[in-house]
Amino acid sequence: MRLLVINSNTTDTVTARIEAEARAAAGPGTVIEAMTAPFGLPLIVTRADWQVAGTATLAALGARAGHYDAAIIACFGDPGLDAAKLLATVPVLGISEAAFHAACMLGKRFGVVSFTRDLQPMFEMCLDLHGLRSRCAGFRMGPSFAGDPGRVAEEAEPLVRRLVAEAVEQDGAEVVIIAGGPLAGVARRLGPEMPVPLIDGTAAAVSLAEAMVRLSPRLPRQAPRAPVGLDPALASLYRGAS
Known part of the structure; x- marks a missing residue:
């Protein structure tokens, strides 16, 4: 294949x-x-x-x-x-489509975490396209971004860890999507220490x-x-x- x-x-x-x-x-x-x-x-x-x-x-x-x-x-x-x-x-x-649908199979409500709030309008558009906004517990996003996209995964990992905790504890997310191609692999690294499943869009x-x-x-x-x-x-x- x-x-x-x-x-x-x-x-x-x-x-x-x-x-x-x-x-x-x-x-x-x-x-x-x-x-x-x-x-x-x-x-x-x-x-x-x-x-x-x-x-x-x-x-x-x-x-x-x-x-x-x-x-x-x-x-x-x-x-x-x-x-x-x-x-x-x-x-x-x-990868948005895949992550949203995979998350829906693992929990009633999923959270979306990413490194910059600038991406949220596009994520919301995708949710609406697939009719899944009601399944989304909320967004936890980092600040506006102006750095090297190739360094996002390493530099934003502590931020992502904190935002996942907020999505679970404050939003009630039963699954959390780590959103964005530059964050590929972060869900795999952080998953073992998290209380809920983490979804990587590429892997899904x-x-x-x-x-x-x-x-x-x-x-x-x-x-x-x-x-x-x-x-x-x-x-x-x-x-x-x-």
């Missing part, structure tokens, strides 16, 4: 962190290919960033069309997910993608014709869906 994991920002060190977590979560025989967005921004923190990242994510999917059995958009907020599901002939999952998406491949190897689509003059990588994604 081949899984394509796309980091929707342009920071290669974040891609490496996501790839390591994806490989740790993958089952025997699953091959992980990780890609960095071919253009865009070093960190996705606004809705404008999210829009740019969606196009970059679709270009990455198109560039590798035909070479994966399922794909994962490894950016919390899932940029480009709706379009990817329309166009791709294989399962495509976002890999496990669910493996299950989806086994359930539905191909998903034929009726997609629109590619516009004239479209970027070749995006046009490949359209051709794959036709």
Whole structure:
């Protein structure tokens, strides 16, 4: 089984962190290919960033069309997910989507923890898209962020530990999602010391993608014709869906 994991920002060190977590979560025989967005921004923190990242994510999917059995958009907020599901002939999952649904299977109410409050509007948008806002116990977010995305996991780990405790003790969360590609792997490290399950979006998406491949190897689509003059990588994604 081949899984394509796309980091929707342009920071290669974040891609490496996501790839390591994806490989740790993958089952025997699953091959992980990780890609960095071919253009865009070093960190996705606004809705404008999210829009740019969606196009970059679709270009990455198109560039590798035909070479994966399922794909994962490894950016919390899932940029480009709706379009990817329309166009791709294989399962495509976002790490927000996967984390939310996995959390719902482990507890009645889940909390969301991340390193910057700037991301919260996109997380709320994803919750509404999946109809899961009522299952969310609340958000515990760090301050506005202006550092190196590749260093977030190490630098923010003490903050994340404190915010998880607040989500459990003050919000009543029965499960906590550690949200954001730059925090990949933090849930695995902190999990043993926490009183509730911690969910890593990348790990959840890999496990669910493996299950989806086994359930539905191909998903034929009726997609629109590619516009004239479209970027070749995006046009490949359209051709794959036709």
